[in-house]
Amino acid sequence: MSAGEGYPGVGRVLVVIPTYNEAENVRIIVDRVRAAVPQVDVLIADDNSPDGTGDIADGLAADDPQVHVLHRPGKQGLGAAYVHGFGWAAERDYDAVVEMDADGSHAPEELPKLLDRLTDADVVLGSRYVRGGKVINWPVNRLLLSRGGNIYVRVVLGMSVKDATGGYRAYRMPVLSKIDIESVASQGYCFQVDLAWRAHRAGFRLVEVPITFAERERGASKMSSNIVREALWRVTVWGATDRVNAVKRRLRGRRNQPPAA
Ligand SMILES: Nc1nc2c(ncn2[C@@H]2O[C@H](COP(=O)(O)OP(=O)(O)OP(=O)(O)O)[C@@H](O)[C@H]2O)c(=O)[nH]1
Numbered sequence: 001m002s003a004g005e006g007y008p009g010v011g012r013v014l015v016v017i018p019t020y021n022e023a024e025n026v027r028i029i030v031d032r033v034r035a036a037v038p039q040v041d042v043l044i045a046d047d048n049s050p051d052g053t054g055d056i057a058d059g060l061a062a063d064d065p066q067v068h069v070l071h072r073p074g075k076q077g078l079g080a081a082y083v084h085g086f087g088w089a090a091e092r093d094y095d096a097v098v099e100m101d102a103d104g105s106h107a108p109e110e111l112p113k114l115l116d117r118l119t120d121a122d123v124v125l126g127s128r129y130v131r132g133g134k135v136i137n138w139p140v141n142r143l144l145l146s147r148g149g150n151i152y153v154r155v156v157l158g159m160s161v162k163d164a165t166g167g168y169r170a171y172r173m174p175v176l177s178k179i180d181i182e183s184v185a186s187q188g189y190c191f192q193v194d195l196a197w198r199a200h201r202a203g204f205r206l207v208e209v210p211i212t213f214a215e216r217e218r219g220a221s222k223m224s225s226n227i228v229r230e231a232l233w234r235v236t237v238w239g240a241t242d243r244v245n246a247v248k249r250r251l252r253g254r255r256n257q258p259p260a261a
């Protein structure tokens with residue numbers, strides 16, 4: 001079992017890192033996390049990467065009792081890997097989980113900033129789009145897609161989060177059980193919006209802290225047009241459902257009001 005003694009004010013923390021073909025990155029990211037915040041444990045959730053990422057991860061775990069590996073049967077998307085990893089954390093009584101990409105876009109050196117805010121929040125979102133947040137080395141089309149997507153999410157869902165698609169986050173464990181994480185089917189970017197939206201609707205306290213997001217330097221992106229289409233479609237459906245429910249509630253309230261004297 002892990003040796004992590006816990007982060008002050010938060011408790012036992014598991015950093016879940018999903019990987020698919022990240023052989024060039026996995027050792028670097030794990031080393032950076034362990035050096036930046038020695039109290040936290042790491043779980044690599046690998047989807048049987050053909051490039052041998054899982055074997056490298058096994059080597060890291062063999063050398064360090066705070067590093068663990070979840071071998072999954074095949075590529076099933078980022079969302080499924082996180083749901084599996086969070087279940088693994090719940091079974092082992094962690095107090096909080098962190099989402100982090102393997103490609104170096106999320107700097108482990110910024111993790112203390114996220115965990116420090118978790119002492120008075122339920123969910124902490126690493127945010128590129130609050131004051132002090134930055135994006136480094138992204139082509140203009142990628143930045144426009146991300147900013148546009150976040151504006152769409154804000155307008156359609158009416159949620160005041162500035163960066164709902166970002167994937168550098170910390171959650172207290174009770175949030176995940178309350179929002180029924182096992183039932184989340186969204187993948188890609190949509191997985192991030194889905195979790196923020198569920199936590200927001202359940203009344204949890206979400207806070208954003210500025211992060212510097214850097215484009216990956218090694219390995220290939222798994223971003224695709226399907227991921228964008230999925231997000232657009234699901235967010236639109238959630239927003240429409242929410243509006244319809246609000247109207248129904250208003251009508252029900254009016255019906256239950258006593259007639260004017
Ligand atoms: N286990 C697992 N991990 C995945 C899967 N798809 C992506 N990942 C991982 O999720 C993280 C984010 O994926 P990226 O390819 O960097 O996608 P992105 O950050 O949206 O795109 P870029 O900004 O272009 O890199 C990385 O650590 C990937 O290895 C998957 O199907 N299964």
Ligand SMILES: [Mg+2]
Nearest residue numbers: 101103105216
């Ligand atoms: Mg990336």
